[in-house]
Amino acid sequence: MIKVLNYINGSYCEPISGKWLDNYNPSNGEVYSKIAKSEARDIEQAYVAAKEAFKSWSNTTIDERSRIMLKIADLIEDNLLKLANAEAMDNGKPLSLALTVDIPRASSNFRFFANAITQFSSEAHESVGLNTMNFTLRQPIGVVGCISPWNLPLYLFTWKIAPAIAAGNTVVAKPSEVTPMTAFLLGEICTKAGLPKGVLNIVHGEGPTAGQAIIEHPEIKAISFTGGTKTGEHIARTAAPMFKKLSLELGGKNPNLIFADCDYDKMLAVTVRSSFANQGQICLCGSRIFVEKPIYEKFKKDFVAKVKELKVGDPFEASSNIGALVSKSHMEKVQSYIKLAEEEGGKILYGGKRVTVKGLENGYYLEPTIVEVYDDQCRVNQEEIFGPVVTIMPFEREEEALKMANSVKYGLSSTLWTTNINRTMRMSKKLEVGIVWVNTWLNRDLRTPFGGTKNSGVGREGGFEALRFFTEAKNVCIAY
Numbered sequence: 001m002i003k004v005l006n007y008i009n010g011s012y013c014e015p016i017s018g019k020w021l022d023n024y025n026p027s028n029g030e031v032y033s034k035i036a037k038s039e040a041r042d043i044e045q046a047y048v049a050a051k052e053a054f055k056s057w058s059n060t061t062i063d064e065r066s067r068i069m070l071k072i073a074d075l076i077e078d079n080l081l082k083l084a085n086a087e088a089m090d091n092g093k094p095l096s097l098a099l100t101v102d103i104p105r106a107s108s109n110f111r112f113f114a115n116a117i118t119q120f121s122s123e124a125h126e127s128v129g130l131n132t133m134n135f136t137l138r139q140p141i142g143v144v145g146c147i148s149p150w151n152l153p154l155y156l157f158t159w160k161i162a163p164a165i166a167a168g169n170t171v172v173a174k175p176s177e178v179t180p181m182t183a184f185l186l187g188e189i190c191t192k193a194g195l196p197k198g199v200l201n202i203v204h205g206e207g208p209t210a211g212q213a214i215i216e217h218p219e220i221k222a223i224s225f226t227g228g229t230k231t232g233e234h235i236a237r238t239a240a241p242m243f244k245k246l247s248l249e250l251g252g253k254n255p256n257l258i259f260a261d262c263d264y265d266k267m268l269a270v271t272v273r274s275s276f277a278n279q280g281q282i283c284l285c286g287s288r289i290f291v292e293k294p295i296y297e298k299f300k301k302d303f304v305a306k307v308k309e310l311k312v313g314d315p316f317e318a319s320s321n322i323g324a325l326v327s328k329s330h331m332e333k334v335q336s337y338i339k340l341a342e343e344e345g346g347k348i349l350y351g352g353k354r355v356t357v358k359g360l361e362n363g364y365y366l367e368p369t370i371v372e373v374y375d376d377q378c379r380v381n382q383e384e385i386f387g388p389v390v391t392i393m394p395f396e397r398e399e400e401a402l403k404m405a406n407s408v409k410y411g412l413s414s415t416l417w418t419t420n421i422n423r424t425m426r427m428s429k430k431l432e433v434g435i436v437w438v439n440t441w442l443n444r445d446l447r448t449p450f451g452g453t454k455n456s457g458v459g460r461e462g463g464f465e466a467l468r469f470f471t472e473a474k475n476v477c478i479a480y
């Protein structure tokens with residue numbers, strides 16, 4: 001059975017405890033590999049390697065760092081099929097999605113930050129009339145911690161690591177214990193690309209042990225975390241009193257606001273995707289759909305008809321649109337929300353049941369589920385489900401739609417469907433979110449700020465925002 005080993009100081013190694021976790025294949029419910037069950041001692045080993053590597057990596061020229069990162073990007077592309085297969089097997093997502101979204105984006109993350117660092121600059125401020133010149137040094141922080149979730153495994157793991165190392169830091173990183181396989185494979189790619197040993201250390205294991213050891217390590221001065229809001233709260237409570245720099249990308253309950261003046265066909269096609277891509281397990285999925293009254297009944301009928309066409313099945317079958325949910329416990333959580341939806345008086349317009357796939361009877365498959373709700377304050381409309389479940393309800397006025405969109409504790413993204421430019425501007429200013437998509441969804445330019453407001457997080461990733469996060473600004477003031 002494959003062993004998912006730690007990658008520390010440029011080599012693969014077993015966990016010091018000699019203990020292992022089971023790694024499940026969600027498409028058939030079987031254990032197919034073992035994962036290093038690391039603890040504080042392993043994190044310390046990784047930290048020591050990272051600290052040593054920092055001395056030279058922080059002084060490596062930008063050209064050299066960039067060149068190595070471009071090589072990593074190329075090697076990810078060269079290994080597209082192998083990595084996509086590993087991702088689909090580990091996560092349950094359709095192979096077609098891993099091939100077209102997850103792995104290409106992991107490669108783009110390295111390529112983007114390999115280029116971005118060559119364009120990154122700091123400011124200078126001349127104090128005119130005072131014979132003083134100030135300039136800002138942007139120095140790498142040192143050893144930083146990167147912790148990522150299971151939904152877009154290699155995509156989100158590399159989204160943190162790439163800017164961290166581009167800026168001259170060295171890294172102790174932990175992928176989710178639910179989907180560690182592609183992070184494991186990244187180690188050999190880094191070695192092949194010539195990344196010096198110790199620059200990136202990948203440690204596997206559970207959040208409360210391995211992850212906890214990263215966030216409470218006194219010498220790891222910055223933590224970049226993507227995951228659930230509850231975990232984010234815990235990380236903030238632990239790391240803030242230690243004055244660590246924190247970037248927290250957390251949960252969402254994103255509104256999808258559909259106005260009668262939208263480009264209907266485009267809206268319908270994209271809304272199916274924004275509801276159920278990756279089994280609805282994308283923090284940016286539009287899980288609350290609000291539709292303007294005049295087109296509500298038509299939308300309801302057309303949306304249900306389109307969703308009925310989606311095929312739930314084996315992630316490795318080209319015809320599958322929806323694969324397996326990531327784990328049994330997650331599937332059960334999603335099922336509990338479907339039950340709750342009914343208890344709260346919601347009407348299941350489509351789906352709601354577990355799907356049995358022939359030959360894969362123990363896989364974690366659920367039907368895409370549409371719930372019509374009558375009160376936007378009900379729990380299924382307020383709490384993050386993070387699965388193939390969306391709610392729909394009508395609205396009459398723009399202000400009403402805006403009020404409902406903002407009446408949640410989350411504030412990650414929103415999607416607006418309208419061809420009215422004045423409404424676009426009004427709504428974009430008033431939506432309490434970090435990202436507004438208008439007539440599109442998951443349309444990403446990596447230079448743009450990425451992140452959430454309210455309980456969806458603190459800080460922004462992407463472009464120079466990420467490079468600013470992973471550097472410490474120091475002002476040098478010279479009088480002459």
Ligand code: NAD
Nearest residue numbers: 148149150175176207211212227228231249250251252283
């Ligand atoms: P999670 O919070 O359970 O786990 C995320 C990571 O944190 C894992 O690697 C886990 O091992 C680690 N962890 C858990 N406890 C820890 C601790 N005490 N100390 C340090 N690390 C710890 O989240 P998940 O279930 O893997 O992912 C789903 C969540 O992630 C959803 O809420 C989703 O919205 C969110 N998410 C947000 C974004 C975003 O960009 N805002 C993107 C993807 C997913």
